[in-house]
Amino acid sequence: MATIVKTPSGTWKALIRKIGWPTTSKTFRTKRDADDWSRRTEDEMVRGVFISRSPSERMTFGAALKRYISEVSTTKKLKTQSSEAGSAKHLDKFFGKYSLAAVSSELVASYRDQRLADGKANNTVRIELALLSHLFTIAIQEWGLGITYNPVVNIRKPSPGEGRDRRLTxxxxxxxxxxxxxxxxxxxxxxxxxxxxxxxxxxxxxxxxxxxxxxxxxxxxxxxxxxxxxxxxxxxxxxxxxxxxxxxxxxxxxxxxxxxxxxxxxxxxxxxxxxxxxxxxxxxxxxxxxxxxxxxxxxxxxxxxxxxxxxxxxxxxxxxxxxxxxxxxxxxxxxxxxxxxxxxxxx
The missing domain is CATH 1.10.443.10 (Intergrase catalytic core)
Structure with missing residues (x-):
């Protein structure tokens, strides 16, 4: 069973200790929210599907992006590193202050639409979305941050457009x-x-x-x-x-x-x-x-x-x-x- 206590600041902290699972806790504004979260979490543990989302809730997108550039981009070719550094600036400006857990498909679609509305080329936006998607793939597969899905996977990508047909006379x-x-x-x-x-x-x-x-x-x-x-x-x-x-x-x-x-x-x-x-x-x-x-x-x-x-x-x-x-x-x-x-x- 979960333990729910009121904190000195007036919020409610739910604490779950269950054999076979790490101790998990989360703080809420109301006792009802703490109860609801505790029941859902314990149910997931019973079914063996629980994933602690706390790391992704605590880490901002900006911090994750900085880690990606440091650990992943540096393994790529210099030209790719330079390109990703440019894309990262735009991604950080839009998503930087969100937690990783808060970056939803709706938010990513909003970013896509804003960049296109600003007149950016389809391929430029596609490259930025590819970087964003790979960051989430790495976070899910390697960093263990408790992210349950990649928010970029199912959104529509701008069409690549036709190839250039410039020929020399x-x-x-x-x-x-x-x-x-x-x-x-x-x-x-x-x-x-x-x-x-x-x-x-x-x-x-x-x-x-x-x-x-x-x-x-x-x-x-x-x-x-x-x-x-x-x-x-x-x-x-x-x-x-x-x-x-x-x-x-x-x-x-x-x-x-x-x-x-x-x-x-x-x-x-x-x-x-x-x-x-x-x-x-x-x-x-x-x-x-x-x-x-x-x-x-x-x-x-x-x-x-x-x-x-x-x-x-x-x-x-x-x-x-x-x-x-x-x-x-x-x-x-x-x-x-x-x-x-x-x-x-x-x-």
């Missing part, structure tokens, strides 16, 4: 390459060329080291990829020549294995070459404000498809794990398909 590519090749740092031009020729992601290109490149076999071995699956990328003749030039870069300091290296940091170590601001300035000067660096990957993948490679062959080069995702990144020019249809009819 022949003129645009010529203008872009001419501009990047004139930049004072030749690595910029090499990086852009490799992206167009191979379809590798920016992070993959910047992480390439001397030991990853085999010019004789004309391949690059990528071990650090977005989906954590290593792959070997074949090189076109143009890409092979670019890598050959980059490997012979006379400005590479001794002991630096990175192909595309940046200036030394405060610790004296060199990180991969970063060119975000330079890329933005070049786009602005050319009037290509809607061109993302990732569009060069789109372009490369689409050209592989147009060249007649099968989906499986393209996926082995690009690293896409699903055909559905590959199709989102592959956009064929309608005029090229017209020419292909004409050739079929002429045969």
């Amino acid at each position: 022949v003129t645009e590519q010529e203008q872009l390459l001419n501009t990047v090749k004139q930049h004072s740092n030749p690595m910029l031009g090499w990086i852009v060329m490799i992206a167009i020729e191979t379809g590798m992601r920016q992070s993959e290109i910047l992480g390439i080291r001397h030991s990853h490149v085999d010019l004789k076999r004309r391949v690059v071995r990528l071990s650090d990829t977005k989906n954590d699956s290593s792959r070997t990328v074949p090189l076109t003749r143009v890409a092979t020549e670019v890598f050959k030039t980059a490997l012979e870069n006379p400005l590479r300091p001794s002991g630096i294995d990175l192909i595309f290296f940046g200036e030394p940091g405060k610790d004296g170590k060199r990180s991969p070459y970063q060119f975000k601001k330079i890329w933005g300035d070049i786009k602005k000067s050319l009037g290509f404000v809607d061109l993302h660096f990732h569009d060069l990957r789109h372009e490369a993948v689409s050209r592989l498809v147009e060249a007649g490679l099968s989906d499986q062959e393209v996926a082995s080069i690009s690293g896409h794990k699903s055909m559905q995702m590959l199709r989102r990144y592959t956009h064929l020019r309608a005029e090229d398909l017209v020419k292909k249809l004409d050739r079929l009819q002429d045969e």
Whole structure:
């Protein structure tokens, strides 16, 4: 049986001691609430389904988020850590003062609607909700905080939207390459060329080291990829020549294995070459404000498809794990398909 006593402050404390279960207590404003809670809790213990919710009631979402960033985010890639740090700021601002137990599906849906109403992109909100959901999954499975369900699981997620279909025209590519090749740092031009020729992601290109490149076999071995699956990328003749030039870069300091290296940091170590601001300035000067660096990957993948490679062959080069995702990144020019249809009819 539960013990219910009145506290000096005028509230009512319910205390349950039952063999086989940890001592459990909770304080209420009224004796009736204490009685109701005691009966429900004892019934759950009898049925073997009791979960102490006290830890989740005591811990604020802000504290849980701080623990997640410290223990979980730090195990992920630096780019993911940076992205999650940005998402965490918005989540903390909205949920921070709530207890974990108070974060309901209704509250999460309200957050989703508010972010969308503020004009945030669907994918941005989806990423934030994914972080929120994983935090609750970790809290349930690993932290033992007494949370009974994940409030994010059953709410509607914003649609991912259509994939980008930005393609480079022949003129645009010529203008872009001419501009990047004139930049004072030749690595910029090499990086852009490799992206167009191979379809590798920016992070993959910047992480390439001397030991990853085999010019004789004309391949690059990528071990650090977005989906954590290593792959070997074949090189076109143009890409092979670019890598050959980059490997012979006379400005590479001794002991630096990175192909595309940046200036030394405060610790004296060199990180991969970063060119975000330079890329933005070049786009602005050319009037290509809607061109993302990732569009060069789109372009490369689409050209592989147009060249007649099968989906499986393209996926082995690009690293896409699903055909559905590959199709989102592959956009064929309608005029090229017209020419292909004409050739079929002429045969």
